[in-house]
Amino acid sequence: MQQYKTILFDLDGTLTDSAPGILNSVRHACRRLGMDVPDEATLRRFLGPPLPSSFRDYLHLSETDVARAVAAFREYYPEKGIFENEAFPGIPELLHDLKKSGKTVVMATSKPEVFARRIMEHFALADCFDAICGATIDETRTEKAEVVAYALQAAGITDRQNVVMVGDREHDVKGAARNGLPCIGVLYGYGDAVELTAAGAVALAPTVEDLRPLLLG
Template structure:
């Protein structure tokens, strides 16, 4: 068996492992309707997926005032959590993660979700046992700051040159760049291929199956 190129593979969650981008967009737009604020267009709402909630709402809803931030967060969480049990992993993701874990790679998650949100998703999907460490936006600086990756690498004692970050947004790829690690772009999530191409990556993959094959050949 050839030597591993990477020791640590870090995954974004929403739009990379879980097919949740559309649900996030709908929840943002529904929360805006509740508060009587202009609804962002889909492309604007999709752009913020992967960011911490504060940064995401500031960009997606520029009309939101600080005084109404807590109300907006509450309405967003209401709409998202009311249906998050219906969300599913992208097809084949569970088997890819199992293969990597069984093959000896260290796996981690770096996500814009809150700790409560990620723990809920890990329990719902049953994927928690595959991951050696996780970081959330309410524990670190939000993407594209490198803190999540830096903390994961320090915790698992893996250098940047042996770490791969996989994500569906430019926020993920910029975080990888800022941390000095390779980034791999998946184009089946929130950001379009042309947008992802604006940030250097080792490759773009268009389907979960292509992701599995790329990791099999290159990780």
């Protein structure tokens, strides 16, 4: 079994179940723009991809309305949506055990970094990470591959041997691959086995307990 020394984690759907807060924020944005709130299946497609591309791809908004929708989303999210969220069972213990074992643990999320840090501080998990890296508020860094590259640089990782990404959506797998990294797909989040396998995940973990031996050996 591959022994990984450095683990990059996605956040939403991998470490925390953030769906309620994200979806409520999308609903708020739609109402702000005077739009009908989309059905549940469309809303759930927002879980994982960068926010601007989700408004663009799934609601077919113009660039001007994408900017308005993102701004409206961020009216609700920082005050309420950010805490409509909980760590998946077993994740806090796994993160602590990874640090105790001497692993380098880094977050690489498409969520704005300032929000990611607040969430980890809220759950008293920030100290489990060597670096918490995410997107920028001004959207100059939003795509997963860009975030992964930034996370590697921020954590001072130059040797990409024994480094792995862990995520729940195809964007995590593809973003890792563009940086020469394998990705383990988790099935307890917002993606599924078909999506993750098609994207090229090197292994699948149905539960947090299944993820543990893949990372700790």
